[in-house]
Amino acid sequence: MKAKHQRLILALVALAGVGGAGVLAASALRDEAAYFRTPVEVSAGKAEVGEAMRLGGMVAKGSIVRQADGLTIRFVATDGKASVPVEYKGIVPDLFGEESGMVADGRMRADGTFVADRILAKHDERYMPPQMGEMPKDMKAAPKA
Amino acid sequence: MHAYANPTRFLAIAKPLTPWLLGVGLLLLLAGAWAGLTQVPGDYKQGETARILYVHVPSAWLGMGGWTSLAIAGLVQLVWRHPLAGIAARAIAVPGMLFTALCLATGSIWGKPTWGTWWEWDGRMTSMLVLLFLYAGFIALTSGDEGQRQGGTLSRGAAIYALVGAINIPIINRSVVWWNSLHQGPSITLRGSSIDGALLWPLGLTVLGFSLLFGAIVLMRMRRIIADNRVAARLRRLADDEGA
Numbered sequence: 083m084k085a086k087h088q089r090l091i092l093a094l095v096a097l098a099g100v101g102g103a104g105v106l107a108a109s110a111l112r113d114e115a116a117y118f119r120t121p122v123e124v125s126a127g128k129a130e131v132g133e134a135m136r137l138g139g140m141v142a143k144g145s146i147v148r149q150a151d152g153l154t155i156r157f158v159a160t161d162g163k164a165s166v167p168v169e170y171k172g173i174v175p176d177l178f179g180e181e182s183g184m185v186a187d188g189r190m191r192a193d194g195t196f197v198a199d200r201i202l203a204k205h206d207e208r209y210m211p212p213q214m215g216e217m218p219k220d221m222k223a224a225p226k227a
Numbered sequence: 228m229h230a231y232a233n234p235t236r237f238l239a240i241a242k243p244l245t246p247w248l249l250g251v252g253l254l255l256l257l258a259g260a261w262a263g264l265t266q267v268p269g270d271y272k273q274g275e276t277a278r279i280l281y282v283h284v285p286s287a288w289l290g291m292g293g294w295t296s297l298a299i300a301g302l303v304q305l306v307w308r309h310p311l312a313g314i315a316a317r318a319i320a321v322p323g324m325l326f327t328a329l330c331l332a333t334g335s336i337w338g339k340p341t342w343g344t345w346w347e348w349d350g351r352m353t354s355m356l357v358l359l360f361l362y363a364g365f366i367a368l369t370s371g372d373e374g375q376r377q378g379g380t381l382s383r384g385a386a387i388y389a390l391v392g393a394i395n396i397p398i399i400n401r402s403v404v405w406w407n408s409l410h411q412g413p414s415i416t417l418r419g420s421s422i423d424g425a426l427l428w429p430l431g432l433t434v435l436g437f438s439l440l441f442g443a444i445v446l447m448r449m450r451r452i453i454a455d456n457r458v459a460a461r462l463r464r465l466a467d468d469e470g471a
Contacts, residue, residue, distance in 0.1 A: 086306060086307060089305060089306045090306045093302055093305050093306055093390070096387075096390075097302075097390055100390075100391055100394060101394055104394035104397075104398065108398055108401075108405060109405075111406075112405060112406065115350050115405075115406045116406045116407050117347070117348075117349035117350065117406065117407055117408045117409055118407055118409075120407065138407060174343075175340075175341070175342060175343030176340065176341075177272065177273065177341050177342070177343075178343075182272075185409055201343070202342045202343045202344055202347070202409060203341060203342055203343055204342065204409055204411065205272060205273065205341060205342075205411055206411050206412070206421075207411040207412045207413060207414040207421045208414070208421045208422070208423075209270045209271075209273075209277055209280070209414065209421070209422040209423060209426050209427075210270065210271050210422075210423035210425070210426065211267075211268040211269075211270075211271060211423060211425045211426065212268060212269065212270075212271045212274075213268075213271075
């Protein structure tokens, strides 16, 4: 009976220790494990010109402009607090669109434009039937964060 | 605790329970798959592609739930030396790994048409891949080891490995919250679901169906280990009798 309790306490203490170490490691990784940088981080100077990085954000409403060559697009990536102009030459995923999330691989140019080599679409956690998607925003079921 | 330690008592419950779990599980699974594929509308944004969630979500849930159960079994083995704990952990490992692989595969197939990529090293995908490797490590560690010949108990090392590996479970769960990632945030939280009710109900069926199926597979595998033990014990007795 005694040994059993000793083992239980030992296992729980060890588990708490390892769990704590895991949480500490995860929180130390917070910035390093980020898949992309946000426009706020970029405008705060966290991106050097020419450095390979990923930029993630929402495509600002009405910002997609197709250039004369028919392949190059320009748009503005925003996170609500800051925005970064993006230039990309190539084919975008079907889900790429205005007021929708995207992640771009590329680098900052000296003029403050992000030049993307590749663009991925990021969707949010909401799923609903099409009829509701077409409804005016204020009629939709409130999205839960 | 040791009242339930008896494999005979376990078998008395597990034997009649197995066909029920299997039958009801398959039924719910088929109903959920049918409803998810034919009865509910596609997603407003992703269209038909989103229907893969009826397999992807249960797979993720069972991959992670499998390791959680495996870790609990490891703790019970370590502290109470419960004879069924090691057997349970061994029985869980293979289906747990299978569902983790299914989650990664369906996620990859889903990622290509929606995100535009089969694979990215973001927090969610990387931590889920780590879970697959943890399962592989556990299976390698426990296959043909001393414990397998001694009735299916876990070695101290394997039990500790199961417990330490459990740290990855909250990391997978929080990966899309702690770090910005390509994978979207959680849809189903304690506060509710951001999957609309019209699309959500088949998911309930497949999650429950896959879970019952998982339970049935685990019970069958546990029963097989116990049967192996009995065969081995009988052979030993026979050998002893002949030797005498």
